[in-house]
Structure formats: C-alpha cells, structure tokens
Amino acid sequence: MLMLNLRAEESERLGTVWVVGLTAGVVVGLVGTATVVWGTAALLNRKLGQIGTNGGMVLVVFGLSFIVIGGWAIYRSLRQRGVL
DSSP, rough: OOOHHHHHOOSSSSGHHHHHHHHHHHHHHHHHHOOOOOOOHHOOOOGGGGHHHHHHHHHHHHHHHHHHHHHHHHHHHHHHHOOO
C-alpha cells in the first residue's frame, strides 16, 4: 500500500529516464565488445611482440569491465522500469 502511494507521488518526468540508462548501457557494452575484439587481435598478432601481449591484455580487461558496467546499467534501467 505504501509503495503504491509513493509511486503515485513520483514525477512523470522521471518515468522516461530508464531509456537513457538503457541506451547508455547498450553503448558502453558495444564499446566494451569492440575493445575486447581489438585486444584479442593484438594478443593473436605475434609480430607485435611483448607490447602486443601487454597491450592486448589491458584492452581485454578494460573491455570486459566496460561490458560488465554496460550490463549493470541495463539491469538497473530495466529494474527501474519494473521489467525485472
């Protein structure tokens, strides 16, 4: 009952904020995916030597971090919307 009353008092302008969070999550996830692909390509390129290995590992770690953050933003947006 209390939650229904609080929802009735919620501003309508905040009702569409979830779209921004969802969009940001998708963009960050796509950037992370591209970073993982570039890092994997650097790891597999033997001509780059030690710089390619170290740089590739850094790119893969950052890319996976971006993917996780993007997934978290999507989860929070959908949770705010009431889907999850």
